Amino acid sequence: MKICGPKLSLCGLIISVWGIFQLVLMGIFYYVKSIALSEDLPGVESEGGFESPEDFYKIADRGYIQNAYNCWIAACLYIFTLVISGHQFYVNSRSSMNM
Amino acid sequence: MGNLFRSEEMTLCQLFLQSEAAYACVSELGELGLVQFRDLNPDVNAFQRKFVNEVRRCDEMERKLRYLEKEIKKDGIPMLDTGENPEAPQPREMIDLEATFEKLENELREVNQNAEALKRNFLELTELKHILRKTQVFFDEAEYGCYPTYYSSSQMADPSREEEQVTLLGEEGLRAGGQALKLGFVAGVILRERIPAFERMLWRACRGNVFLRQAEIETPLEDPSSGDNVFKSVFIIFFQGDQLKTRVKKICEGFRATLYPCPEAPADRREMAMGVMTRLEDLNTVLGQTQDHRHRVLVAAAKNIKNWFVKVRKIKAIYHTLNLFNLDVTQKCLIAECWVPVLDLETIQLALRRGTERSGSSVPPILNRMESFEDPPTYNRTNKFTYGFQVLIDAYGVATYREVNPAPYTIITFPFLFAIMFGDLGHGLLMALFAGWMVLREKPLAAKKSDSEIWNIFFGGRYVILLMGLFSMYTGFVYNDIFSKSLNIFGSYWTVNYNKSTVVTNKDLQLNPSTDDYYQHPYPIGLDPVWQVAENKIIFMNAYKMKISIIVGVFHMLFGVCLSLWNYMYFRKRISIFCEFIPQMIFLCFLFLYMVILMFIKWTCYGPKTDDVKTSPYCAPSILITFINMVLFNENSAPEVCDQYMYSGQRPFQMLLVVIALLCIPWMLFAKPMLTIRNQRRMHVLLNSNHQNHAVGSENGDAEAALAQGQIPPPLPPHKEEEELPIGEILIHQGIHTIEYVLGSVSHTASYLRLWALSLAHAQLSEVLWNMVLRNGLMFEGWVGGIALWITFAIWSTLTVAILVLMEGLSAFLHTLRLHWVEFQSKFYQGMGYDFQPFSFEAILDSAAQAPEE
Numbered sequence: 001m002k003i004c005g006p007k008l009s010l011c012g013l014i015i016s017v018w019g020i021f022q023l024v025l026m027g028i029f030y031y032v033k034s035i036a037l038s039e040d041l042p043g044v045e046s047e048g049g050f051e052s053p054e055d056f057y058k059i060a061d062r063g064y065i066q067n068a069y070n071c072w073i074a075a076c077l078y079i080f081t082l083v084i085s086g087h088q089f090y091v092n093s094r095s096s097m098n099m
Numbered sequence: 100m101g102n103l104f105r106s107e108e109m110t111l112c113q114l115f116l117q118s119e120a121a122y123a124c125v126s127e128l129g130e131l132g133l134v135q136f137r138d139l140n141p142d143v144n145a146f147q148r149k150f151v152n153e154v155r156r157c158d159e160m161e162r163k164l165r166y167l168e169k170e171i172k173k174d175g176i177p178m179l180d181t182g183e184n185p186e187a188p189q190p191r192e193m194i195d196l197e198a199t200f201e202k203l204e205n206e207l208r209e210v211n212q213n214a215e216a217l218k219r220n221f222l223e224l225t226e227l228k229h230i231l232r233k234t235q236v237f238f239d240e241a242e243y244g245c246y247p248t249y250y251s252s253s254q255m256a257d258p259s260r261e262e263e264q265v266t267l268l269g270e271e272g273l274r275a276g277g278q279a280l281k282l283g284f285v286a287g288v289i290l291r292e293r294i295p296a297f298e299r300m301l302w303r304a305c306r307g308n309v310f311l312r313q314a315e316i317e318t319p320l321e322d323p324s325s326g327d328n329v330f331k332s333v334f335i336i337f338f339q340g341d342q343l344k345t346r347v348k349k350i351c352e353g354f355r356a357t358l359y360p361c362p363e364a365p366a367d368r369r370e371m372a373m374g375v376m377t378r379l380e381d382l383n384t385v386l387g388q389t390q391d392h393r394h395r396v397l398v399a400a401a402k403n404i405k406n407w408f409v410k411v412r413k414i415k416a417i418y419h420t421l422n423l424f425n426l427d428v429t430q431k432c433l434i435a436e437c438w439v440p441v442l443d444l445e446t447i448q449l450a451l452r453r454g455t456e457r458s459g460s461s462v463p464p465i466l467n468r469m470e471s472f473e474d475p476p477t478y479n480r481t482n483k484f485t486y487g488f489q490v491l492i493d494a495y496g497v498a499t500y501r502e503v504n505p506a507p508y509t510i511i512t513f514p515f516l517f518a519i520m521f522g523d524l525g526h527g528l529l530m531a532l533f534a535g536w537m538v539l540r541e542k543p544l545a546a547k548k549s550d551s552e553i554w555n556i557f558f559g560g561r562y563v564i565l566l567m568g569l570f571s572m573y574t575g576f577v578y579n580d581i582f583s584k585s586l587n588i589f590g591s592y593w594t595v596n597y598n599k600s601t602v603v604t605n606k607d608l609q610l611n612p613s614t615d616d617y618y619q620h621p622y623p624i625g626l627d628p629v630w631q632v633a634e635n636k637i638i639f640m641n642a643y644k645m646k647i648s649i650i651v652g653v654f655h656m657l658f659g660v661c662l663s664l665w666n667y668m669y670f671r672k673r674i675s676i677f678c679e680f681i682p683q684m685i686f687l688c689f690l691f692l693y694m695v696i697l698m699f700i701k702w703t704c705y706g707p708k709t710d711d712v713k714t715s716p717y718c719a720p721s722i723l724i725t726f727i728n729m730v731l732f733n734e735n736s737a738p739e740v741c742d743q744y745m746y747s748g749q750r751p752f753q754m755l756l757v758v759i760a761l762l763c764i765p766w767m768l769f770a771k772p773m774l775t776i777r778n779q780r781r782m783h784v785l786l787n788s789n790h791q792n793h794a795v796g797s798e799n800g801d802a803e804a805a806l807a808q809g810q811i812p813p814p815l816p817p818h819k820e821e822e823e824l825p826i827g828e829i830l831i832h833q834g835i836h837t838i839e840y841v842l843g844s845v846s847h848t849a850s851y852l853r854l855w856a857l858s859l860a861h862a863q864l865s866e867v868l869w870n871m872v873l874r875n876g877l878m879f880e881g882w883v884g885g886i887a888l889w890i891t892f893a894i895w896s897t898l899t900v901a902i903l904v905l906m907e908g909l910s911a912f913l914h915t916l917r918l919h920w921v922e923f924q925s926k927f928y929q930g931m932g933y934d935f936q937p938f939s940f941e942a943i944l945d946s947a948a949q950a951p952e953e
Binding site: 018036038039069071072073078 | 584585586587591599602603628629631632873874876877878879880881882884885886887888889892893896897
């Protein structure tokens with residue numbers, strides 16, 4: 001039942017909550033194609049040049065949508081992590097109270 | 100109601116207490132915590148004080164309580180801490196407490212002793228049981244003859260019991276014939292580690308004529324005195340003759356092996372084994388009952404032990420304080436001297452009256468104010484919010500009595516300067532959330548009384564951290580920096596006007612603010628988000644942040660110099676106002692405030708969208724070069740098309756400023772010593788002349804009275820007269836101050852540039868962390884990116900908290916503290932006071948609770 005101790009489960013809990021918040025927001029910002037995140041797109045930096053601006057916009061748009069979905073997937077993974085950490089935290093606090 | 104502007108007004112009071120009422124009154128004052136007693140018997144030995152017996156009794160009681168606490172902790176019984184604060188009991192109740200503790204201690208000691216004796220018995224019986232079992236093995240092995248013989252002779256047992264006879268030495272021994280020599284044996288138990296040495300010793304001492312067999316006991320046995328589990332082994336030694344027997348016994352004694360009588364015949368052994376088992380069971384029951392009894396006693400004690408501790412500590416504190424008092428001539432009254440805040444005199448009178456009523460005494464206590472020339476302690480009345488900031492100030496030095504307290508301003512300037520260096524919306528949010536959690540859960544967290552010093556530091560400064568976080572969120576918003584990304588709230592005020600081919604063919608392009616590329620009106624609030632993706636962001640921000648740092652620094656220092664004016668006015672040092680404050684202000688303003696004004700002129704007068712090249716950025720002069728030229732009286736050099744100066748008349752005006760500022764230096768150096776010396780000479784002359792006038796038949800008192808009514812101004816309120824320093828010392832003193840101030844003003848102004856430096860470092864660290872860590876999770880083409888992001892986000896967030904919030908936060912905190920302590924406070928703060936440490940039960944109980952837990 002108990003995989004990790006109280007400190008690790010607390011860390012996991014905090015990081016999961018933070019992760020859900022931040023990744024959902026980042027997903028939204030990627031979805032609306034914000035410029036601030038334009039340097040963090042896959043497939044843009046790697047290529048030497050683009051044939052035309054349309055090509056660049058196509059790749060950039062694809063990168064934006066892909067990253068938006070990736071952020072939301074990571075947020076879902078963090079929901080899962082939150083559940084596990086929360087359960088661990090609960091188990092740890094209950095065993096320490098029983099003592 | 101006191102205020103934080105200055106420390107509280109204190110007065111020395113004399114307290115007359117009737118001996119019967121003294122205890123109750125001191126108890127009331129201890130609950131109040133507003134009085135600092137002075138030791139009126141400093142040269143009396145601790146053992147010769149009046150109440151030394153009572154203190155000794157309290158020490159005894161505390162010792163007993165500590166013993167009880169140790170036993171309770173050993174059994175793991177939780178001690179109830181109801182958080183109630185019992186009052187100090189009356190002296191007559193002390194005897195009851197002592198009796199209770201004595202009884203408890205004796206009972207516990209008795210129980211422990213009995214338990215130990217029982218355990219020893221238990222151990223012996225257990226060892227005997229093992230011996231009986233193991234020797235059975237030895238004798239059984241002998242029947243099957245599975246080991247070689249050492250002797251040629253044979254049986255050892257009584258020949259009449261032949262069927263059960265165990266020939267230890269095997270059939271060959273019997274066949275070998277010879278006389279039937281009787282072999283003796285001893286059986287015992289020894290620690291396993293000692294067996295090799297034991298064997299060797301036996302072999303050497305008995306010249307190989309004894310025979311040892313041993314078998315290990317699998318389960319560890321509990322040593323009764325120490326309580327640890329040790330491994331032992333059973334051994335049996337065979338020998339022939341009495342001499343060897345004594346030798347063997349002596350060796351066993353030496354190795355602390357316990358010998359047990361082991362019957363030879365198996366039937367006897369079986370009988371003994373059964374007897375031992377029954378006795379063991381009985382012993383177990385008795386041991387269990389003893390433990391239960393002990394547990395019951397301890398549980399009953401655990402309910403009250405915290406209460407008792409508080410009561411005993413309070414009694415001890417009261418008697419320690421009573422030891423500081425003096426007994427008056429009639430032996431009926433105790434006299435105390437104490438420092439008391441003037442505003443609290445009423446409260447203290449009430450407390451004293453309550454104490455007298457409680458003790459049933461008829462004579463009311465008397466509280467007299469005394470005049471004193473000593474420096475009173477510095478007392479700042481703080482609440483839980485201002486306490487943190489006051490601690491920061493006091494760590495450098497406690498303020499001189501009635502000096503202006505820098506703490507109220509620190510409440511705002513400290514978080515603000517921190518925030519300039521830390522400015523990041525995300526990190527500020529993390530900090531504010533953490534501090535907010537600590538503040539909202541104050542009461543339960545404070546009750547937990549942790550040992551960890553780091554946690555105590557964080558918790559004690561929770562309001563400071565909360566304010567630092569909130570201010571950092573504000574500056575992060577202004578710098579438009581959240582985890583190194585910008586927020587695009589109002590859209591960018593820059594556009595790209597290049598045509599498609601230019602954009603496609605060029606790697607880098609510049610946007611010119613003097614054209615339509617820039618909307619020509621400032622961004623509503625904060626930094627334009629486009630700067631985050633610009634290559635020259637740092638160069639742009641540098642200019643802004645450096646100027647901001649200097650502006651903030653100069654105003655901070657000016658404020659410090661103004662505070663010194665309040666000090667001089669309060670302490671009526673008019674000379675200082677004229678000789679120190681005014682030249683200091685002029686020096687600072689004419690040089691550094693002028694530099695700040697130049698910065699504002701540069702910001703307003705020069706801009707990109709202009710037809711005249713003279714007001715374009717090309718011609719904007721460097722403030723630093725201008726300042727250096729000003730001080731060196733050099734001409735400004737400017738490119739061909741530009742004006743040499745920013746406004747007409749700048750050069751003569753600047754020269755005037757520098758000359759006046761330089762004149763302030765000798766003003767600061769010599770004016771005050773000259774005036775002081777002149778005053779001293781005048782006073783000497785007056786004294787001499789008055790003495791001469793009243794020389795015949797006058798007492799000194801008259802002369803002084805005449806003097807007092809004469810030209811000398813009335814003495815200053817609580818202060819002693821100024822000591823007469825020799826001329827040399829006054830000059831040196833003033834010289835040091837002047838040099839410190841003049842050189843300091845340059846160095847401190849430059850020191851404020853750390854606000855820029857740390858802010859730059861923080862922004863860059865934040866960017867590097869994003870680029871090197873989180874970007875890796877964002878550069879995946881496919882759906883794997885989701886999982887990669889999940890992992891990299893965890894790493895990135897841990898590093899953000901560890902490096903950027905904790906390490907950078909600590910660094911910025913230290914730098915802000917340094918700016919306050921050195922650059923700000925050196926302009927006005929003396930910090931030569933001592934802290935007010937009232938007699939307060941709360942403080943004593945807190946420190947006592949902390950100390951033994953360490």
